Amino acid sequence: MHSLITDSSVPSLIELELDAAAFSADWGHCDRTANYLARLASFDRRDAFLYGNLLSTVLNELFEIVFCEHQTPGIVRCTLLRNGIADRIVLEIPVRDAQRAFYEQGVARSQAPEAADTYTRTMFGEATPDRSIGFLELAADYGAKIELAGATSDILQLIVEVRLEDGPLSHPSAATPATSV
Amino acid sequence: MSYSVRFDDNNQEIVFAGVMRPKTASDLEKVHDTVSHALQRSSGTLFLNFKRLTKLNNIGFHELVRIFGGACETRPELKLKIIISSVVGWAARKFQALNRLNPNIVVEQYDKDFYPGQGVLEDSGFVPILRTQTKMTWRHEREMLPRHGLKEGMHVADICCGIGDFAVLVQKEFKPARLLALDHAQGSLAYARKVAADFGITEIEYVYGDAAALLLEDDQFDFVTCRHALQVFDRPELILKELYRICKPGGRVYITNEKNSHCLGEPRAESIQWTYNEVARLWADFKMDIESGPKGRRLMQEIGFDDIRMESFMVTNLDGDPQDFADIIQAWEDVYAGKMAVQRGDSAEFIERFRKGFQDHIYAALHPKGYAGWPIWATSGTKPA
Numbered sequence: 001m002h003s004l005i006t007d008s009s010v011p012s013l014i015e016l017e018l019d020a021a022a023f024s025a026d027w028g029h030c031d032r033t034a035n036y037l038a039r040l041a042s043f044d045r046r047d048a049f050l051y052g053n054l055l056s057t058v059l060n061e062l063f064e065i066v067f068c069e070h071q072t073p074g075i076v077r078c079t080l081l082r083n084g085i086a087d088r089i090v091l092e093i094p095v096r097d098a099q100r101a102f103y104e105q106g107v108a109r110s111q112a113p114e115a116a117d118t119y120t121r122t123m124f125g126e127a128t129p130d131r132s133i134g135f136l137e138l139a140a141d142y143g144a145k146i147e148l149a150g151a152t153s154d155i156l157q158l159i160v161e162v163r164l165e166d167g168p169l170s171h172p173s174a175a176t177p178a179t180s181v
Numbered sequence: 182m183s184y185s186v187r188f189d190d191n192n193q194e195i196v197f198a199g200v201m202r203p204k205t206a207s208d209l210e211k212v213h214d215t216v217s218h219a220l221q222r223s224s225g226t227l228f229l230n231f232k233r234l235t236k237l238n239n240i241g242f243h244e245l246v247r248i249f250g251g252a253c254e255t256r257p258e259l260k261l262k263i264i265i266s267s268v269v270g271w272a273a274r275k276f277q278a279l280n281r282l283n284p285n286i287v288v289e290q291y292d293k294d295f296y297p298g299q300g301v302l303e304d305s306g307f308v309p310i311l312r313t314q315t316k317m318t319w320r321h322e323r324e325m326l327p328r329h330g331l332k333e334g335m336h337v338a339d340i341c342c343g344i345g346d347f348a349v350l351v352q353k354e355f356k357p358a359r360l361l362a363l364d365h366a367q368g369s370l371a372y373a374r375k376v377a378a379d380f381g382i383t384e385i386e387y388v389y390g391d392a393a394a395l396l397l398e399d400d401q402f403d404f405v406t407c408r409h410a411l412q413v414f415d416r417p418e419l420i421l422k423e424l425y426r427i428c429k430p431g432g433r434v435y436i437t438n439e440k441n442s443h444c445l446g447e448p449r450a451e452s453i454q455w456t457y458n459e460v461a462r463l464w465a466d467f468k469m470d471i472e473s474g475p476k477g478r479r480l481m482q483e484i485g486f487d488d489i490r491m492e493s494f495m496v497t498n499l500d501g502d503p504q505d506f507a508d509i510i511q512a513w514e515d516v517y518a519g520k521m522a523v524q525r526g527d528s529a530e531f532i533e534r535f536r537k538g539f540q541d542h543i544y545a546a547l548h549p550k551g552y553a554g555w556p557i558w559a560t561s562g563t564k565p566a
Contacts, residue, residue, distance in 0.1 A: 027204045049388040054270040060202060064238060120278050123243050128206055133239045141274040
């Protein structure tokens with residue numbers, strides 16, 4: 001299985017650093033930051049507008065998760081890499097142990113074969129879903145490949161690869177949700 | 182999070198717009214209130230229009246599912262029809278699952294089926310003729326566009342761009358600083374992108390979008406064009422309002438439309454006249470107005486445009502090669518008599534006479550002493566500053 005963590009061949013497109021405390025001061029920062037990055041990254045896609053809307057949706061879900069699950073002080077770093085038709089989002093998040101566990105569980109659920117069913121069941125259930133529902137949606141609706149790195153430091157690296165436009169991929173494994181890291 | 186939700190009593194429709202990405206479910210109190218109000222005032226089918234909701238997160242979606250599920254329990258006899266747009270990429274992925282939530286909830290994607298007659302006109306066989314039409318109208322419009330305010334270096338949007346050939350001509354001739362070309366037909370856009378790629382044109386942004394519910398921001402463009410499109414839409418004012426909205430204050434909107442009953446030819450004028458009068462009736466039966474050209478001034482005034490300029494021009498068999506004109510007429514015959522009249526259920530006798538008028542128009546166009554014309558009206562107006 002191709003791993004996003006060990007693959008350093010993908011060129012970087014945009015990198016953004018956010019002070020974690022400033023970022024988490026206003027919920028609206030999630031949407032504004034997602035919009036900003038999505039617009040910049042969509043300029044050369046076949047339909048820049050449609051692509052920007054989808055990429056912004058993906059980024060928004062991730063930023064909203066990070067908004068709720070990070071520690072301060074620290075820096076949230078978002079790097080966007082372009083892998084042919086696929087886009088890779090790398091988020092570096094300052095975390096404590098409890099937050100690390102949240103990400104590990106959420107990403108593991110998104111990698112399970114029943115991720116799509118779990119997503120639908122959760123959305124149709126009575127209980128308000130926790131923030132990790134975003135991982136399930138990205139896997140179920142966008143075929144996102146989601147991985148974690150940085151297991152030994154207080155910075156967690158969340159890597160998400162999505163293909164939001166039809167066309168050939170530079171490596172075929174990115175077209176389907178990952179089943180293992 | 183900035184969303185709006187309002188109930189339109191007249192259409193029994195709740196319209197959602199903007200960005201709905203709440204931090205907590207309690208942020209959707211306004212949706213609860215609006216749905217409760219709508220449930221009290223609706224019977225039969227309640228429409229839930231999400232065409233202009235550009236964003237929705239999972240907390241918001243979960244709450245909507247709860248609200249709609251609750252509505253089905255409260256009013257089991259009521260149908261809920263959710264209307265989404267194919268233009269909003271995430272909408273189908275998220276909302277289609279609602280078809281499984283309750284049999285009384287139906288999700289429908291707003292696409293070309295909602296535009297009466299558009300399917301017929303999007304037939305790929307029509308593409309060559311659209312190119313010929315643009316070639317013939319461009320001879321006139323190239324001279325006219327500066328009179329309507331188009332200058333070099335502007336931010337321009339061509340809404341309902343079709344196969345994109347007009348945008349290419351504008352790009353070459355007027356060198357806009359930005360040129361966005363939008364259409365609701367994926368096939369036409371694919372063709373447009375291919376043509377642009379073949380010609381090495383990279384400056385045009387081809388965008389999939391619904392002209393009646395554009396997701397573009399307000400006040401973006403100096404010059405907005407919409408050619409031969411209002412006439413194929415049963416509520417042209419909806420599109421014109423959107424053109425107005427995306428136009429910058431002080432910018433101008435330019436529209437062109439036809440009046441087919443004024444198509445003419447000599448010789449065989451009478452037969453030609455009869456057929457084009459019937460074309461107008463045929464289009465009306467498909468809820469399209471091919472007579473709308475001269476109505477442009479009124480439409481623009483009603484929306485609030487200033488400094489309205491209007492002129493007409495006649496594309497004729499004398500504009501270049503008469504065979505080009507004849508090819509256009511033949512394509513019209515194929516679509517109007519060969520498809521639309523058949524679809525309407527017209528008799529063989531009617532269709533035969535209907536076809537004859539087109540053939541007589543071709544005869545006039547190719548006759549060494551003949552004259553054949555197709556009139557078009559161009560109207561433009563300024564959005565008040």
